[in-house]
Amino acid sequence: MKPLKLTITAFGPYKNTEVIDFQQLGEHRLFAISGKTGAGKTTIFDAICYALYGSGSGEDRQDTAMLRSGFAEDDVYTAVELVFEMHGKTYQILRQPGHIKAKNKSVTGKKVELAHVKEGQLDFSIVEKQQTNEVDKKLQEIVGLTKDQFSQIVMLPQGEFRKLLTSDSTNKEAILRKIFKTDRFGDITKKLDAKRKEAEKDLERAKQLKEHLLGQIAGALPQRSSALFTCIANNTENMHQLMTALEEEQTFYRESIQVEQQRYNEAYNHHQKEQEHYSMAKALNEQFEEHASRQERLKTLEQQQDVYDAKVQEIKYAEQAERLVMFEQQCKDLRTEQNRKEQTYQQATINMQTIEAQYKVAQESFDEEEAREPERQQVLQQELKLQALLPTFEAFEGNRQQLQIDEQGVGTAKRAVADNLTILQQQQNQLQYVTEKIEQYEEQVAPFADYLQQLPKLREQVALLAQVEKYERAVASAEQAVYVADHQYQDNKQTLQQLEQQWIASQARILAAQLKEGDPCPVCGSTTHQITHNEQLETIEEAQLELLRAKSKTDERTYFEKEATLKSAKILLQEAIEQIDANHISQGQQTELNAALQHVEKQVALLKVVNDQLAVSRNEQKSQRERTEQLQEKQTKLEHYLAEQQKALTKQQVIVEEQQKHIPENLETLQALKQAIADIGVQKNALQTAWQASQQNLQSAKEAASNAVMAEELAKKAYEEIQVSLNEKREQFSISMKEAGFESYQAYDAAKRSMMEMETLRKACSDYVLQLHTLQIQIAEGTKQLNGKEKKNLALLEDSLERLRETYEEAFNTLQRTKGFAQACGDFKVKVKETAEEIQLLEKEAGRVKELHALLNGQNVKKLSFERYIQINYLDKITAAANIRLYHLSNGQFELRRSDRLEKHAKQSGLGLDVYDAYTDQIRDVKTLSGGEKFNASLSLALGMADVIQSFQGNIRIDTMFIDEGFGSLDEEALNKAIDTLIDLQESGRMIGVISHVAELKASMPAVLHVEKTLSGHSKTRFEVK
Incomplete structure (x- = not known):
C-alpha cells in the first residue's frame, strides 16, 4: 500500500x-x-x-x-x-x-x-x-493486512513499537495471534477441551445409569434372600457378578411359573361349571317375567277396541271423499279459466278503441304531406343546379391554394437569403479575428525553441552542482566519523598496550615468587634469583585482557570501515568536480544557474501554453475558412432559388384572377358551395322522409284497426263459452256429493284426508290387530312351557359364583406377576450387559481425549500449547529475518534468540526473547538492552515481521x-x-x-x-x- x-x-x-x-x-x-x-x-x-x-x-x-x-x-x-x-x-x-x-x-x-x-x-x-x-x-x-498486522509492520505507533520485543510470552502470544490469526489453533484446543468434558460427562452419566439400573431392579422384583439382592445391597461394581445373580433369579421365577399355572387352571375350571348352572337358572326366571308382561299388554289392547272401531269408520268416509276430489278440482280449474278469459275480453275492447283513435291521426298526417308535393319538386331542382357548379369551383380552389403555397415559398426564400447573409458576415469577421490572434501567438512563441534547447543543459549543470554539494557533506561526515573512530581506536590500543605490560609484569612477579634458591630459573636457567620487584602490582585477569583485545579489534575494524567510506566519498566527490569542470562551470555559479533554470523552466511552461493555443487557433482558422466557403456557396444557391419562386408566383396569380370572374358572388369558395349542396340535400331528405313516413303510418293504422276488431269478437265468444261449461260442471259435482252420502260441502271437506294421514290410520288399525293376535298365541305357548316349573333364587348362586371368580383371578394375577418377574430378569440382563459395554468404551474414550487435550493445552514438559508451538515457528522466522538487519545496526554485536527457559508459576513458555552479545559471548534478557539498543532491535523485528508476512501471503x-x-x-x-x-x-x-x-x-x-x-x-x- x-x-x-x-x-x-x-x-x-x-x-x-x-x-x-x-x-x-x-x-x-x-x-x-x-x-x-x-x-x-x-x-x-x-x-x-x-x-x-x-x-x-x-x-x-x-x-x-x-x-x-x-x-x-x-x-x-x-x-x-x-x-x-x-x-x-x-x-x-x-x-x-x-x-x-x-x-x-x-x-x-x-x-x-x-x-x-x-x-x-x-x-x-x-x-x-x-x-x-x-x-x-x-x-x-x-x-x-488486518488492522493488527498493519500496526505492527506498516504503521508503528507510539507505545506499540517495542511490545513484541520486551513483552512476556503471554503478551507475545496475543500479538502473534492477532497478526498471524493463530486463534484457530487455540480453538482446536478449546474444542478438544469441550470434547473432554463431554466424554467425562458421558462416562459419569453411564455410571449413574448403572446405579439407576440397580434401583430399577430392586423396585421391579420382590425382596427376597438371594444373591441378586446381596449385590444390590452392596452396590456392586462387578457387572459380571450382577449378570450371574440375575440368571439365578430368572431360573427361580421360571420354576414358580409351572406351579402357579396348575393352580390357576383348577380354579378356572371350577368357576366355569358354576357359571353354566347360574346361566340356566337366570334364563328360567326371565321366561316367568316375560310371560307376566305379555298378559298385561294383552289386557291393555283389549281395552282399546273402541278407538280401533272409530278409526275404521274415519277411513271409510275419507275413501268416499277421495272419489269426489277430481270433480271439485275440475270446477276450480274452470273458474280460474273464466276469470282469465274475462280479463282478455276487457283488454281487447280497450285496445280496439285506442287503435281507432290512432288511425284517425295517421289519416290527417297523410293528407298534409300529400299537399307538399310542389315544395319537394322545387328543392330537387335547386340541388341539381348547385351540383353542376362543383367542377368549376374545385379547379378554382386548387389554383388558389397553389397561389398561397407559392407566396409562402417566396417569403421563406427571402428569409433564408437574409439569414444566410448575416451568418456569412459573422463568419468572415470571426475568421479575421482568428487570423489576427494567430499572428500574435506566432510573435510570442518565437523564442520557445531557444528555451527548449537551453533547458536540458541547465538541468544537468544544476544537478551536477547539487551532487557535488551532497558528496562534500558526505566527505565531511565521513572525515568526522574517521576522526572519532581513529581517536577511539588509538585510545583503546594504548590502554591495551599498558594492560599487556601490566599483565606480563604480574605474570613475572608470580613466577619470581615461586622460584626457590638453588633451583634453575625456567627462563634463564640461573640458580641464583635476585628480587627486582618489591612493590605490589594490580593483578590483571587474562579474560579482562582478551575482552579488551576483542574490543580493540572491533575498533580497528570500525576505523578501517570508516576510512574506506571516506575514500569512497572522496572518489565520488572528485568525479563530480571533474564533471562540473568538464561542463565549464564552478560551484560559485550555483545560485546563478538555479535562477537561470527557474527562469527558463517558467518561460518554457508559459510558452508551451501559448504554443498549444497557437496549434488550437490554427486548427480553428482552417475550420473557419471551410465554413466561410460553404456559406458563400449556399448564398448563391439561395438567391437563384428565390428568383425561380418569384417567377412561378406571378404565373399562378394570372390564372387565379381569370377563374375568379366565373364564380357567383354569393359563393366565393368551394367550401361554401359544398355547404350549400349539403344544406339543400338535408332539406330534400327531410321532405321525402316525412312523405314516406306518413304513407307507412297510414297503412299500419289500417291493419291494426282491422286486427283489433277481430280480436275483440273472438275474446267475447270465448268468455261466453267458458261460462256455460262452469255451470254444467258445478251441477254435476253437487249431485255426486249427495250420492256419496255428504249432505253439504262442509261435511265433504271435513271427511277429506291426505295420503299420509290415510297411511297412518290404516297402519294403526293393522298394527292393533297384529299385536292382539300375536300376544294371544305367545301367552298360550308360555303357559304350556312353564307348567310344573318354579323360579330360582339367583342371589345365592351369584354369591357362590363371585367367590369362585375371585379365587381364579387371584391365581391368574399371581401367575402373571411371576411371568413378569421372569421377563424383567431377562430384560435387566440385556440392560446390564449394554451398560457394562458402554462404560468400558466411554472410559477408554475419555482417557484418550483427556491425554490429547493435556498434550495440546501445554501440560507437557516444555509447557507448550499447540497454538504456541505454531507461534514459535513464526517467531523463529521473524527473528531470523530481524537478525540480518540487527547485525548491521549493532555492528555485529547483537543477535536475537528465542528463549527456551520456563516461565515462573508454571506459565506457558517458548515465546521469550533473549539477545546474544558477541562482545561478552553471553546470552541475556532483551530487557537489559539500553534504550537505543531496544529501538534497533524493535525496528529489526518490525522489518523481519514484514518480510515474514510477505513470504506467507504472496x-x-x-x-x-x-x-x-x-x-x-x-x-x-x-x-x-x-x-x-x-x-x-x-x-x-x-x-x-x-x-x-x-x-x-x-x-x-x-x-x-x-x-x-x-x-x-x-x-x-x-x-x-x-
Whole structure:
C-alpha cells in the first residue's frame, strides 16, 4: 500500500480541510514529519489508519468520537479521504463518521465510500453496497493486512513499537495471534477441551445409569434372600457378578411359573361349571317375567277396541271423499279459466278503441304531406343546379391554394437569403479575428525553441552542482566519523598496550615468587634469583585482557570501515568536480544557474501554453475558412432559388384572377358551395322522409284497426263459452256429493284426508290387530312351557359364583406377576450387559481425549500449547529475518534468540526473547538492552515481521512504513546506522515516514513534512523537498 494523497477535514487539531499530497515527494521516498508536541504529527498516522480500518493507529486512539477536531464548526463534518496505490491500481476511500449537530438528538452525516480510480474517473461499482461492512471487507482484501498486522509492520505507533520485543510470552502470544490469526489453533484446543468434558460427562452419566439400573431392579422384583439382592445391597461394581445373580433369579421365577399355572387352571375350571348352572337358572326366571308382561299388554289392547272401531269408520268416509276430489278440482280449474278469459275480453275492447283513435291521426298526417308535393319538386331542382357548379369551383380552389403555397415559398426564400447573409458576415469577421490572434501567438512563441534547447543543459549543470554539494557533506561526515573512530581506536590500543605490560609484569612477579634458591630459573636457567620487584602490582585477569583485545579489534575494524567510506566519498566527490569542470562551470555559479533554470523552466511552461493555443487557433482558422466557403456557396444557391419562386408566383396569380370572374358572388369558395349542396340535400331528405313516413303510418293504422276488431269478437265468444261449461260442471259435482252420502260441502271437506294421514290410520288399525293376535298365541305357548316349573333364587348362586371368580383371578394375577418377574430378569440382563459395554468404551474414550487435550493445552514438559508451538515457528522466522538487519545496526554485536527457559508459576513458555552479545559471548534478557539498543532491535523485528508476512501471503506488498518512536534514544553512530537502514529500505521501493524531534535525522532526510500550529491553535502542514 502506497499513499498518494491524504485529505483530512475537522480531524484532530486540523480545523479545516488539509491536503497532504505525497506525490510532491517525487522520487524521494524517505521523509521526516516534524513539529512541536501536540501539533498533530501522530494525527496524520491516525487519519491514514482511520481511512483504511475505521479507527486510530494506537490502542489508546480507538474511539472515533475523540478524533473529531475541537476547533471545527458545527456544520462541518469530520472526514478523511485517502488516495492510495496497490498492485499498480489506484483506489480512493472516504470515511465520514458523522456527529450530533447542535439541536439534534442523533448522529447525521455518516458516510463511507470506496472507489477504483480509472483514468481520473471514480468507479464505485468496486463494492456492491457502499456500507461499512462491505467496504471494510473489500479494503482488507485489497491491502491484504488486518488492522493488527498493519500496526505492527506498516504503521508503528507510539507505545506499540517495542511490545513484541520486551513483552512476556503471554503478551507475545496475543500479538502473534492477532497478526498471524493463530486463534484457530487455540480453538482446536478449546474444542478438544469441550470434547473432554463431554466424554467425562458421558462416562459419569453411564455410571449413574448403572446405579439407576440397580434401583430399577430392586423396585421391579420382590425382596427376597438371594444373591441378586446381596449385590444390590452392596452396590456392586462387578457387572459380571450382577449378570450371574440375575440368571439365578430368572431360573427361580421360571420354576414358580409351572406351579402357579396348575393352580390357576383348577380354579378356572371350577368357576366355569358354576357359571353354566347360574346361566340356566337366570334364563328360567326371565321366561316367568316375560310371560307376566305379555298378559298385561294383552289386557291393555283389549281395552282399546273402541278407538280401533272409530278409526275404521274415519277411513271409510275419507275413501268416499277421495272419489269426489277430481270433480271439485275440475270446477276450480274452470273458474280460474273464466276469470282469465274475462280479463282478455276487457283488454281487447280497450285496445280496439285506442287503435281507432290512432288511425284517425295517421289519416290527417297523410293528407298534409300529400299537399307538399310542389315544395319537394322545387328543392330537387335547386340541388341539381348547385351540383353542376362543383367542377368549376374545385379547379378554382386548387389554383388558389397553389397561389398561397407559392407566396409562402417566396417569403421563406427571402428569409433564408437574409439569414444566410448575416451568418456569412459573422463568419468572415470571426475568421479575421482568428487570423489576427494567430499572428500574435506566432510573435510570442518565437523564442520557445531557444528555451527548449537551453533547458536540458541547465538541468544537468544544476544537478551536477547539487551532487557535488551532497558528496562534500558526505566527505565531511565521513572525515568526522574517521576522526572519532581513529581517536577511539588509538585510545583503546594504548590502554591495551599498558594492560599487556601490566599483565606480563604480574605474570613475572608470580613466577619470581615461586622460584626457590638453588633451583634453575625456567627462563634463564640461573640458580641464583635476585628480587627486582618489591612493590605490589594490580593483578590483571587474562579474560579482562582478551575482552579488551576483542574490543580493540572491533575498533580497528570500525576505523578501517570508516576510512574506506571516506575514500569512497572522496572518489565520488572528485568525479563530480571533474564533471562540473568538464561542463565549464564552478560551484560559485550555483545560485546563478538555479535562477537561470527557474527562469527558463517558467518561460518554457508559459510558452508551451501559448504554443498549444497557437496549434488550437490554427486548427480553428482552417475550420473557419471551410465554413466561410460553404456559406458563400449556399448564398448563391439561395438567391437563384428565390428568383425561380418569384417567377412561378406571378404565373399562378394570372390564372387565379381569370377563374375568379366565373364564380357567383354569393359563393366565393368551394367550401361554401359544398355547404350549400349539403344544406339543400338535408332539406330534400327531410321532405321525402316525412312523405314516406306518413304513407307507412297510414297503412299500419289500417291493419291494426282491422286486427283489433277481430280480436275483440273472438275474446267475447270465448268468455261466453267458458261460462256455460262452469255451470254444467258445478251441477254435476253437487249431485255426486249427495250420492256419496255428504249432505253439504262442509261435511265433504271435513271427511277429506291426505295420503299420509290415510297411511297412518290404516297402519294403526293393522298394527292393533297384529299385536292382539300375536300376544294371544305367545301367552298360550308360555303357559304350556312353564307348567310344573318354579323360579330360582339367583342371589345365592351369584354369591357362590363371585367367590369362585375371585379365587381364579387371584391365581391368574399371581401367575402373571411371576411371568413378569421372569421377563424383567431377562430384560435387566440385556440392560446390564449394554451398560457394562458402554462404560468400558466411554472410559477408554475419555482417557484418550483427556491425554490429547493435556498434550495440546501445554501440560507437557516444555509447557507448550499447540497454538504456541505454531507461534514459535513464526517467531523463529521473524527473528531470523530481524537478525540480518540487527547485525548491521549493532555492528555485529547483537543477535536475537528465542528463549527456551520456563516461565515462573508454571506459565506457558517458548515465546521469550533473549539477545546474544558477541562482545561478552553471553546470552541475556532483551530487557537489559539500553534504550537505543531496544529501538534497533524493535525496528529489526518490525522489518523481519514484514518480510515474514510477505513470504506467507504472496499477494501482500508492503510499499510503506511509518515510524512514530525511538530515534531520540540513539547516539550519533546508532542514528547513522538507523538512517542507513531506512535509506536501504526506501531504495528498495518503500516509502518511509518518520516522526522525530532529532535535528540530525531531519537534516539527513531529503524531505520534511512540517506540522505547524497557528496562533488560533489549530494546525497546518507543508512539504519541504530538499
